[in-house]
Amino acid sequence: MASFSRFFRNILDRPGGLNLTPFRKIVEAADKLSYPGELPEPKMDNLAEFCAVAREAADRTLGLRPYDVQLIGTLALLHGHVAEMATGEGKTLSGAMAAAGYALQGKRVHVISVNDYLAQRDAEWMGPFYEALGVTVGWIGQNSTPEERREAYDRDVCYGPVSEIGFDVLRDRMRTGAGDIIMPAPEVALVDEADSVLVDEARVPLVLAGAADAGDAVPEMAELVRTLVRGYHYEIDEQARNVFLTPKGADSVESILGVELYDENEPGTLIELNLALHAHALLTRDVDYIVRDGKVQLINPSRGRVALLQRWPDGLQAAVEAKEALSPTEKGEILDQITVQGLIKRYPQVCGMTGTAVAVSEQLGEFYGLKVAVIPPNTPCVRVDEPDRLYPTEPDRDAALVEEIQAVHATGRPILIGTLDVAASENLAKLLQRRGMEPVVLNAKNDAEEASIIARAGERDAITVSTQMAGRGTDIRLGEGVAELGGLYVIGSGRHVSSRLDDQLRGRAGRQGDPGGSVFFASMRDDLVTQYVPDERPPAADPDGVVRHRRGAYLIGHAQRVAEGVNLEIHRNTWRYTRLLERQRELILEWRDKVLHSESAAGALAAADPERWDALDEETRDETARQIVLHAIDTCWTEHLAFLSDLREGIHLRALGRMSPVDEFQREAVAEYKTLLAEVERRSLESFEAPARDLKRPTATWTYMVQENPFGTELDRLLKRVTSALRHG
């Protein structure tokens, strides 16, 4: 663990002493900002001294002299808050100073970031600063080996993407030897891009799966659904989350396949068809996923990046592979899962930083008990945010967008255009090329080069088209003469489903008091409007084709609030269903830990069958007993998860007319958990009596991106049932 290094002492014991007055003022300012009266106990004594030393260390080692506001941000982090600091304010350094502050109190810190690139960059960039303070630092990424991970986690401060840290927790929980565990008990989580990690990522549990057989591809179904017509054969619900056959569609499918779709005893065909239809109608290539090297690669919806080693639940993955005529990949068996909440709850101390925290402060409080501290900017922001420009249809919007880009580009001013998905970015790039412009396109397909591309986006004449979050965390410096042209001009080619994403895009311009501007182009036919407020009638355009009626702006804002509400509800729902599961997981883990670290398995089996125990080789029998019980716990837990996932799928039918689905789910999950405990004992004894049995475990592991309710909401499925009952009744 870190100790006060010689450097630290040198600074404090300087002849003549160190003037701490300015630092005491900074500490006072931080206190005032962080909820007066409700302040948690300062997590560290001598905050002013610490600030003095941190400033000195950063200045000498990185050539960055922390601004007062950066130190205030650091203090907010040390108080356990989420610090809101605008883009470009230097969160990386504020975070590193806080991480060092925690480490100097003897605590192990995980700086949780959103991707590999930032984890590595920040750990390396801040390295000399940590070194000066005697704090050790490491990082992990998707490609780190188990050895590298173990080493990184042993450091005082370890940077890593949330998904990798989560998967290491899950993998550690499957270890069968106490010495195999790679992550020591967690102590402090410092979450970078806290809104993205704690809110957006939290809607999707992290799932660890082991490989089983090849998936069942259903090419015929993929062919069949291609011929179906939306609005006639099938409908998509308002929020494009569910798709279902119309009665006419069901009739056509039945006559083509020659089967009874809603036959209770043969649900297989209906399930296959629903999966194929879901893949066909709701998942779009280059929006939800890309095809690269003959494989389907998912795009993380909140970041616009490829999520390596992630897949949909089996049936859906196979259906998308069939849709793209790719050969099927292996099927997985869920070994364990954890939500971001479950992951974060493991840390006794949590804090975070982001440019956009206030908009999610309610959720940060509700789900994590965190408070937001707003840190003022170092230099006031002078960016000019123009009101949205609205058009009746998407083609009108795009035409106006291209005009605007051409006109501004003619002045040499650099332009950064944010699009909502990969397809839109490529589409826009083509339109611009047709007009003789040369945009650089940045999206999930080439995220490896993104940092260098985005870094050049502030140069004269640059036109950069980027999907939503690509390149976040990279500084866009203005090229020579660009400030005189108005600085970077950021254009959104559509408003996002959350105002936070809009703000993050705008934030690319106007860093650290730079000049800059931003504007969003939107249409009354944008998905945001048609999906979330489909029944509202949009206002007409003025004779010049622009929608200026107040109702236009209202509709866009309203649709965005509806979308934010829907996402909050999904988050709450995930949590309602997973809370109990995570509690059960904790209990089973406690048990498992005991088995792993003690002789409890030996004691239990010896007591259960003393004769057999005595007959076994004394040298090996303790370890054999341990492995037998661990295996029983792990297989029973995997089966329990599968049971719960089936239960979750069908709970609305069982709960019909009685309790709420969540209550009914909880009741059954508790009952099943009790049988699980008995089953572990039964199986352990069974293996013990027949020790020749091979304790096989799934090996290759990958991770899932589980969509919340991928096959329909409870209400929707109820409707389908009723529809089918009516048709056949």
Ligand SMILES: Nc1ncnc2c1ncn2[C@@H]1O[C@H](COP(=O)(O)OP(=O)(O)OP(=O)(O)O)[C@@H](O)[C@H]1O
């Ligand atoms: N005290 C400082 N003095 C001078 N430059 C600084 C200081 N602190 C940070 N910077 C510079 O400011 C730039 C932005 O820093 P950083 O990337 O940490 O910002 P950020 O707040 O994380 O922005 P983003 O929201 O894009 O992640 C970097 O180029 C960094 O070198």
